[in-house]
Amino acid sequence: MSKSRNVLFLQSSSELYGSGKIIHQVLRIYREEGFTPVVVLTGKGDLAELLKADGFIIRIQNLGILRRKYVTISGLINRFKKNKTAYKFLDQLHQEFAFELVYSNTLAVFIGAYWASKNRLPHTWHIHEILHGPKPLIQFLSYLLDRSTKYPIAVSEAVKNHWKSKLEKSKIEVIHNGIPYESYLQEDLSSKEELGLPVEKLIVSMIGRINPGKGQLFFLEMAQAILRTYPHVHFVLVGDPFPGYESIQVEIQSVISREKLQNSITDLGFRKDIPKVLAATDIFVLPSILPDSFPTVILEAMASGLPVVATRSGGAEEMVTEGETGFLIPIGDIEEGKLAIQKLIESEALRKEMGSNGRKKVLQEYSFEQFKEKIKNHLWQTISGN
Incomplete structure (x- = not known):
């Protein structure tokens, strides 16, 4: 040897x-x-x-x-x-x-x-x-x-x-x-303010590299459907484009501008302080529209005690327990996505229960x-x- x-x-x-x-x-x-x-x-x-x-x-x-x-x-x-x-x-x-x-x-x-x-x-x-x-x-x-x-x-x-x-x-x-989860287990009450997010609103976040598979535009479609009924909700995007996919970022900004969503959707771009972003979040969504093998960000969200809404697109089906730690929705189905997020918006008790179950699962199984x-x-x- x-x-x-x-x-x-x-x-x-x-x-x-x-x-x-x-x-x-x-x-x-x-x-x-x-x-x-x-x-x-x-x-x-x-x-x-x-x-x-x-x-x-x-x-x-x-x-x-x-x-x-x-x-x-x-x-x-x-x-x-x-x-x-x-x-x-x-x-x-x-x-x-x-x-x-x-x-x-x-x-x-x-x-x-x-x-x-x-x-x-x-x-x-x-x-x-x-x-x-x-x-x-x-x-x-x-x-x-x-x-x-x-x-x-x-x-x-x-x-x-x-x-x-x-x-x-x-x-x-x-x-x-x-991954080591210690930084995701801490509660950070100042995170919304430090990130420039509205303190009084319920935060729905998505974190992921901008590419054709992650589903940022699908996320925006669900956001628009929800904001018509729930103006007290604020949506957050985190991530920058993979080289060659800058046009998707341009389209994201175009949708936000065209639909006049600047006061309801914040694009934070790339962030190193993901634990802080998740601490400011109430509901986490990963709307992948192509097969996503085993998204590390779902582990981070679960460790942060958040309910997860994810598409049935690969590894997420192994990670999210339907009805216990979050909801799994069909790829590209705006109505099913809206209904899943809506259930969590309307029930703080459900958000806490699913978040707690998710944290237990990630610490035990992953x-x-x-x-x-x-x-x-x-x-x-x-x-x-x-």
Whole structure:
């Protein structure tokens, strides 16, 4: 066995959203187990700053991240060139650190699987995605997964069920996300005022990266339907656009302006102080319109003692217990969404009961301690090759 104890981590972005928060915890766990993580990020950002402050070795390199928009002839040529450069970069990094293991976070990073296979190194692929197309992309990722990774990690049963039928050799293990929840358990009575939100109003919040799947525009449609009857409710959006989807943010602002909703809807943009935002919230909504694997923000909302309204779009169905910790609604169904939120608006007792149930569930079923133990076991299983 190699004495280097160095592990190469490849991360698809440097943003501090769900996958970034999870990889931060994985890095800490590996370090506690005696390994030295070396993290390659595709660019600068909040995650890079956080990891540097936490003492991790960081390198910046374009990894040729694979997105849907690149599944064209010109796009694939572009990705081939970027991955060829990234491959050489990893060769140089390997000469410096002599890696014992390669860890790719999200399927968008595929150079690590190929590079690890060529260098006969064990590879871990942490799968956060449910992808339904394009078909060539699915076939390529399935092929590479099956030939590079003995024990991939899936963040939910929904993710596992989506990929397992496409694999012949790889044995997927489900490890539900878990994070330290301490900062979400504290009550912050000053949070509304500090965020510039109306103290006297009931707050309905949505937190998520702006992209075609998160459903911000669906959220606005539900908000408009509710505000006609409940003017004492205020809606909050949190999140900035994924590069290439700035047009969605423009459309969000256009809807708010056109419908004269400036006094009823606040767009806070990207925030690092998510515990404070959730402390100011009465009802949390995640209206994803495409499969959402296992949204970390739902764990954060449940830990904050909030009832959750989410679409039946993947991992949320495992997280939210219908009628006990919140409500699950059909994707894009404005009327069902309005009715679910309406029940919570009208009953403070129901909000508190569901919020309390949600907090108990997240601390019991998705605790950081459970996540940590499973990641440790997976690490040593991968290293041993058993």
